[in-house]
Amino acid sequence: MVAGNAVQTTSLGEEIVRRINLLGAISEEAGKLTRIYLSKELREAADLILGWMREAGMSAHLDAIGNVCGRYEGEGPGAPCLMLGSHYDTVRDAGKWDGPLGVITAIACVADLNRRGRRLPFAIEVVGFADEEGVRFASTLLGSRALAGTFDKSVLNTRDRDGVSMRDALITFGLDPDHIGAAARTRRELIAYLELHIEQGPVLETQNLPVGVVTAIAGATRLAARLTGMAGHAGTVPMALRRDALAGAAECIGAIEQFCRTDEGGLVGTVGYIQAKPGATNVIPGEVSFTIDMRAPIDMHRKRAVAEIVPQIEAIAERRQLVLQLDVTHENGTAPCAPWLKEQIAQAIGVEGFSVFELPSGAGHDGMAMIDIADVGMIFVRCRGGISHHPDEHVELADAEAGARVLLRVIENFRPWEGKSSPQVTG
């Protein structure tokens, strides 16, 4: 599928895979990949990426929230930009492709233009967002929200598991929490935001295709639940007198799974984090905290599901005489991709010799925040077995290559405002 001008082809993909491995080696945990927002490893990764940007002919800097930003000027200076990006933070025990592939591929495309001395009528900017996953402060998209000017300052007071506030973590990282506003960009600076990302699901593999056009990014609701019962000795409190917070949480997890399994609208629900206190073998848990992540391709469907799950959890808590604290910690509506960008991506895919296939994104992406200041387009790259957020996450070299070729084709053939509903005022 990648026949043709084979020499250039091979080098693009190989350079991307080489850099994926370099970045994937920067981790706070030995033997696994974990690179959390504002960690010293994130800083190390930022410096590496900034170097690659400069090497590709871009001016580059770390912005006020920790995003890495590179700019490749167009034919004239100060033109509005086509912004390309993804994120460079990871979940815990992550794969190395989720996020970095989009950043590295974008840099590789600019490097290719730069090698050929090719300038376009618009600038290109590449952004590596510092926090998409939201692992540390239980709030996602912090990097792209700051860039879109929609950062919620109350998150600064949020603390991580070790009790460190985001404010203090920013200072340790070398940033000023009172100047996050400086990261904000305006709608008139951007022509569009394009992101290349691994699919993180099994659809492209099923279709036997290396790339796909994303139609929309599914919305998500996240909740934090805490059940408080009564701790007690595991040997002396009869079953009938217990107020076991973990037994209650287990029933809630079962109810959430059952609800989602019987849904026919693509609903998925996940309890990914749980902690039981005090957490000893011979003590009945008195307090349990857990998270709930609910997603569906249609906003209304997800909201109705949340509205039906919550009373079930409340009923379980009440029946078990447990005190329930349940808070929505995150709520993102579905972000549709712009038709004019989908069309240009589809054309590039066709030119590169692949079948055009459209699919929604079940995972959230920085485009959900970027849509507030730009039209958004996304290219998905196939990943093996649909596995993501796991060390087995993998992209074949040929697919990384295919993604890069499609993105480069989109850039070179880009028609800045063709078909766009609300034209921009230029520079």
Add this chain to the structure above:
Amino acid sequence: MVAGNAVQTTSLGEEIVRRINLLGAISEEAGKLTRIYLSKELREAADLILGWMREAGMSAHLDAIGNVCGRYEGEGPGAPCLMLGSHYDTVRDAGKWDGPLGVITAIACVADLNRRGRRLPFAIEVVGFADEEGVRFASTLLGSRALAGTFDKSVLNTRDRDGVSMRDALITFGLDPDHIGAAARTRRELIAYLELHIEQGPVLETQNLPVGVVTAIAGATRLAARLTGMAGHAGTVPMALRRDALAGAAECIGAIEQFCRTDEGGLVGTVGYIQAKPGATNVIPGEVSFTIDMRAPIDMHRKRAVAEIVPQIEAIAERRQLVLQLDVTHENGTAPCAPWLKEQIAQAIGVEGFSVFELPSGAGHDGMAMIDIADVGMIFVRCRGGISHHPDEHVELADAEAGARVLLRVIENFRPWEGKSSPQVTG
């Protein structure tokens, strides 16, 4: 109920409560009581207790496993001893009475004898066991097992949550892991082992009695379970394709609770510890570890229950395509209290003016290990609401006083071998 020689009465109980509070302030966590085996706080507590022992006229030392040991000689030197004891480690976020009450009360009784210059035909030894709860190395009764000569050396290689082996922790504590055998005592050195402990259950409160005679210590089986499924992105893996280890664990917890709730033989089952990995909001858990604690007043009943629960857990794992690792980490048969000791305790209770009431112990105690080298007797003291392993654990001053008076009466009236089935050879 504590009328009569009121002056001595008040001072005994008040001194015990004062020391309970002093010991309860030695914790590794601010604002809560956590004193885990081989922590530096345990060492600090040991030094405090050793000081109290010497003040009470005992020779005192830290033994090879970290137990605090005091000896009050009898009328002649080198006589076999009546051993009194309990433990001075705690669970996490513990109450301050569970364990320390028995150690402090025993020292208070010896101090009282010493003040009066009273020597008995036998020695008295007081032991504060260093690890009864088993919080750190998932193996209980390490202190009393070492003293009974039944310590399992393989536990030395067990690691705590931070990856520290018991071997290394002993060295840090100032002990030599290769000389734990030096802590072992022999049957001929001990006349009997007597322990005073809070009930940790609601029975004495229901009976409106400050103290009770323990009939037996219920056996317990503990298991460690690990379910391994497949981690994945919370947004992109359809419900039907998931192998969610936490959803599987939740179903197991529900099955264990349901099984024990419908049992009519006093069975209790507890899942006190759970950990889901990787543990992020937006990642399907790929691996979950949890513990199971099962107890019943009759060995056969507990064993049958475990034998029925295990296949249920296996079936859940198999249906969900989860790999199950299930190990028995602890198995203790019921330890009956010796009739001749029960009788002497009952007589002392009667002499002190309380009704004699017998009850089994649902909780495990060091007597389960001590029974290998000595006949065992136990006195229970009422605790408020039956609450234990919780900061609300509480004993009224009058009840602490009553316990001390009963124990002192048992000691002073002690008939070393009267009614004992297998008389000891004296030293």
